[in-house]
Every structure is written in structure tokens, then in C-alpha cells.
Amino acid sequence: MPLLSPAPSRASSPPVVRRTDHDDARFWVLWVPLLLGALLASVAVAVTIGAADLTVAEVWQVVGAKVGLVDSDVSLIRTGIVWELRLPRVLTAAAVGGGLALAGAVMQALTRNPLADPYLLGLSSGASTGAVLVLLLGVAAALPVAAFAGALAALVVTLLLARSLGEITPSRTVLAGLAVSSFAGALTSLLIFWNARGDSFRQVLNWILGSLAGADWGAVALTWTVLVVVGLPLARHGRVLDAFAFGDTAAAALGVDVGRTRWVLLVATALLTGAMVAVSGSIGFVGLVLPNAVRLVVGFDHRRLLPLSVLCGAIFMVWVDTAARTLFDPREIPVGIITVLVGAPVFVLVLLRHRGRA
Template identity: 40%
Template sequence: MSDRALGAGLVLLLALLFSGSLLLGPATPALAFLQGLLADPDGPLRLILVEIRLPRALLGAMTGASLGLAGAALQGYLRNPLAEPGIVGVSASAAFGAVLAFYSGLATLLPLAMPVSGILGAMLGVLLVQALAGTATLGLILAGVAVSSFASALTSLALNLSPNPFAATEITFWLMGSLADRSFDHVWLALPFTVTGWLCLLTTGRALDALSLDEDAAASLGFDLARLRLVLLAGVALAVGAATAVTGVVGFVGLVVPHLLRPLVGHRPARLLPLSALGGACLMLASDLLVRLVTPGQELKLGVVTALIGTPFFFFLVLRAARTAP
């Protein structure tokens, strides 16, 4: 299948899921919602559409694209099929950054502190994992576990020191990841960082192609590996940090999507990156729709759904990696 056809298919799917996100919700059935909206365009339904469902759908697409793209880029760069923001501990360190900004009261004074702090946390996480891991699968997973545990320990410490006695309970829900009842404030907060992150990551495609041979080959083809590393890590930190700061931790999107799409693009990172962004947005919106449809009223957390989808996939990959290991 050509990239163009695949891309067009994903865009179509994304449009469908996006419309579904706007039409489905706890307030009224989809058809009644449309009728009510047409009958009274200025009523409460318009408010629900514009102020609740639209930002939710936009955030879902944005963060899904960030996670898919970051997953594909990390897998290409570390040449490891298990690299993914959640597994390598980037999401957990981004969450620590965001929690610190929020519960210290910094985010109340300056809303931008939350995404910025999330991005800094993500950046520290990526640097740590890269310093610890190398390219061996086992090393990467161990480094990811270490960084994740360290970040969650620091998160718990921040919560213990918070003046809000309910902080720990609140954060449990937040860490499960959710798009529920977000507003345009969140969209505007995350958008500039997210787009910058995407641009960084999308420029790394050709260097990642060369890197898939090996480092010497990439260097001899004229790619500056130090620069690639900088751009890629900045891109991952910006995209994942901003996403985590507004939606909490949503895992496995970055793992599943590149794996599903990779065989379709001939294992070329440059072709995989944009498609993974589209695929990530689709998976995120589909999971969010599932959350609303399966347990209406008492919403399941989005991160729980993506983990339920992603964990069996992860097991499968670990088993396969163990079998093919020398």
C-alpha cells in the first residue's frame, strides 16, 4: 500500500472518530443531540459542544499524535522495538514535573508552569534512560523501570508535602490518564509545545532511516548524530511532556501504533513517523470513545483502556524479543 493511500485512510478514520467524539457524550443520545443543536443553536447544547466536547476531541487527537510520533521516533532512535514513552519512563517523569508544578502552587500563579515543568521532567527522564540503557532490550526495560519508579517515588514525595490533604486521592485518578472535562485552556496551554515537538520529531526521519543501518553508516552518510540526538530528545520531551501535563499518563499508544503500521511502510522510520502520528490520534480518540460508550456516567479512565489494549501487546513483544535473543 502506498503511503499516500495509507495516510488518506488514516485521515478519514481520524475525521470519523473526531466527529464521533463531538456527537457522543453523557448528555443526550447522538441523534437527539444533533436535532437539539439544530433546533436551538444558542442553547446549552452548543455550550456542551464547543466548551466540553470540542476541546476534549482536540486534546485527544493532539496527545495521541504526540504519543504515536514519540513512540515511533524513540523506537527508531534506540533501534529497539520496546521503546515507548510510558515504558522507558518518560511519561512518569513528565508526570512528576507536572505534579510538582501543580501542587507547589506554581501552576496557580502561572498556568504555563505545568506544561513547562512536565517537559523538563520528560527531558530528564529521556536523558537518564539513554545514559543507563544503551540499545539492548533488557537494559532499556530495566532503565525504564528504574526511571519510572524513581519518578513515582518523587511524585509521592511531592504529594506528601502538598498542603491539600486530598492530593494523593486526586492524583491517583489523574495518573490513570483522562480527557474528561478538559477545556480550551488546556488546549492552548499544550498546543505551542506540542506543535514544536512534532516539528522536531518529523525532521528526524531521514537521519533515523540512515541510523537503522548503524551509527557508522549514518555518520558516513553525513548525518550529525549529536544534533539528531538533541533534536529527537527535545521533540520527545516537548510532545510527551505537554501531553502528560494536560491528560495525565496514557501508556502504550506509542508502543502499539508504530508496531501496527511498521510492516505497512517497509520498516522505514521516515515513512513511519507521520503515519504513527495519525495512527496515535486515531487510537487515542477510539479509546476515548470506548471509555464513554462502555461505562457511561461512571467513566473508565482512558489510561486504563489503553493499558488493557497495550499490555497484551507488550507481553507478546517481550516474548518475541526473548525468543529471538542470541
């Protein structure tokens, strides 16, 4: 399969589905509230799962007490487990899953390539280089900052390289991203081979495979702030991404400033991905497969695809991270392994069920 599909022709363009007002009302009244409720329920239940036997009522009581709504009779130890350990991690997982799924959906639309993912511009490899560097230097406290800086550096180099080849196009951007990703990956491997020993090697491996074990309220603040500030405006670009699906010429004919819009969306996607990777490490699969799975259910309309990708990604990551920390307790599996082991079979089932549409 070619890395990049050419600009879609009339025969290969996404099917145009006529939506009625009834369809739109059913989508916003049924699907969005249903998934929002599922996300809230998932967060509440996931916090109760672990070595300490908690209940959903205790979780809500602790949260209510912390925000000053109710008085809590939950013990200090159980309150600490909920508020300091599990709740920050579950909320961070939800933000990371939603952010990566949204970034993947946007990248697939911009490049017109269903195999695109949030790491296409070398962001993951750049973040890994920055993270590994500070871990090997013994400055683990600076890991999120270093990972974010590495991701942004990779983005800048990728876009400059693509721009040096001429006008930024999907194919040039992808090729530049692959070059930067390969170089950063090789640099990361060299750092690990030359310096990693004992505990530092374990830390590096754990980060590269993806983990939310160190998530705290600082991670919650970072991921949710970026998801709201960057992700929400991205999710409102559904009409623009629908225009991109038919090629740059068609998008320009519809009044889209193709060059400027692509720059803005690429940078916003990179910022969103960089923030998530800085907290969670390199978690694959989510941004690649979830948008495709959602697309098989709701179609090609990005006004529906983007918000549902965020919600489905958040729910998926909450349960995957819960499985990663509890299945083999007290040993924890890197969440990036679970995303593949759980997500790949689910995606195959979705494809088989909707093979007629696919």
C-alpha cells in the same frame, strides 16, 4: 529479552525494501487521505456520543457558526455541550494520541529498541512528580505548568547523566533515563504516601492513570501548537531515522552528524512528550505499541511510519477516550486503563495476523 539491542549487524538489520514510484504515489494518495478522513469522521462522531443525544449535523453546524461560516439554530445548551465540553476534549485526545505515537516511533529508532516508548527518558515520572506536588499543595490550576517543568527537569538530568558517562549513546541514554525515572517515581510515591488524603488522593490517582476530563481550549491550543511546531519537523526526519536503524557508524557514513542529531531529536521528542503528558497525565501503551503495529503494516521506512503513526495514534486515542467517558456513565474510567485493556488485545491480533513479517 535484553533492554537494549546491540548495533544491528548485517543479519539483524531491518530489511531493505525497494520502493517504486508507484508505491510512493499509492501511499500518499491512498493511505494518508484515508486516515485523515477517518480522523475527521472520528472527531465528528465522538462529539455526538454522550448523555446528550446530538447529531453530526448539529456538531458541524455549531463549529460552522463559531468560525463564522454559517448561522446556527442549535440551542444554547447543546451548543455549549459541543463547543465547551466535548469538542475541546476530543481534539485534545487526538493531539495527545498522535504526539505520543510519534514520540514512541522516534525513540524506538534512536535507541534501536522496539520496547522503547516516549517515557524512556524519565519524562513521565518527572511530570508525575511535578503534578503531584502542585495537587498536594492545592494549586491544581498550575498542574500543566508543573507537569511540563517536571518532565523537562527529568530530561535535563537524564541527558547530563548520560553525558557524564562519555559520549551519548543509546545504551547510556536508556540507563540514565531508567535511573532518573526510578528516583522520580520513588519521590512521587513518597509525596503521595506522606501527604495525600481524601479528594487530593483521588486527584493524584486520576492524573497518574491518565485523564482528559479537564481538557479545554487552552489544552487544545497547547497540544496542537506543540504537535505542529515540534511534531511536524520530527516527522520529516524519516531518512535520518532510517540511517540510525543501521547503527551510528552507518549513519555517520551516510553523512549524518550522529551526536548533534541525536541530541536534537531527543530534546524535540522530550518537548513533545512533556507537552502531551502535562495535559493528559501518564497514558501508557500508545507510544509503545502503535508504532510497532503500524510498522508491521507499512514496513521499516520511517518516511511512512512517522506520519501514519501520528494519524493512527490520534484516531486510537479519540475512541479510547470516548469509551473512557461513556462506557460506565456517569462514572468515568481513567483513559490509561482503557488504552491497555483495548490496545493490548488489538496488538496481539495484529502480531498474529502478520506473524510471517514479524
